[in-house]
Amino acid sequence: MPRSERSPLLLAGLLATAGITHFAAPRQYDETIPRALPGTPRAWTYASGAAELALAAGLALPRTRRVAALATAAFFVGVFPANVQMAVDWRHRPAPLKTAALARLPLQVPLVLWARGVARNAEGRS
Template sequence: MQTSQQRRAHASARVMSTFLTGMGVLHFAKPRPFDGLIPRKLPGSPRTYTYASGVAELGTAALLAVPATRRLGGRVATLLFLAVFPGNLVMARRWRHRPWKFQLISLGRLPLQALLIRASECIHRHA
């Protein structure tokens, strides 16, 4: 019998898997907006990082979707969300002169990242 924490972790894993699948597909279908989030100091083409992060999101989504790999998926999701956080900071900095709606989106991503990390750690602990 599952505990309430396990049920929450499984539900979170399904939602997170769906979200990551959608975002991963977007990295390939519409890569240009993601290219602009890549810090300029990184070596190589921003598109390479966009595609690599799309692959990482799709792989993480797959780990979260399968019960046998869900716990590992939670840990990988934490690492993924930590890795893309600098891109969210870049977005917030670059969008600071845009209309307030865009600024709100870019700034809202920062605390959202903390919630995603917390949820992924819950999945890792209780899946």
């Protein structure tokens, strides 16, 4: 399988894994939901998990890959406030946890760029 074909499947696998964990261990995600959002944190946790699973499915299928990749890039931008909330809330936790929370913030940039690259490659193959 060419590298360009693996990249969207790896991204789909990352999203699918994250989506599943939103349902298997929701409490850790509930704590990252910004309090300013309406509704319950659990509803947002489940909604974001379902979105990740849908995006993963879209990335896995060549026919829907371009649109799913663009939606994935937007999703990664959209969940950034939850990562900021986590960094703020975890600032007094032990150093390894605080470091992990802070490391998530710049990680969004390569994820967005990865999703955009998948979209560009899908456009070139249509």
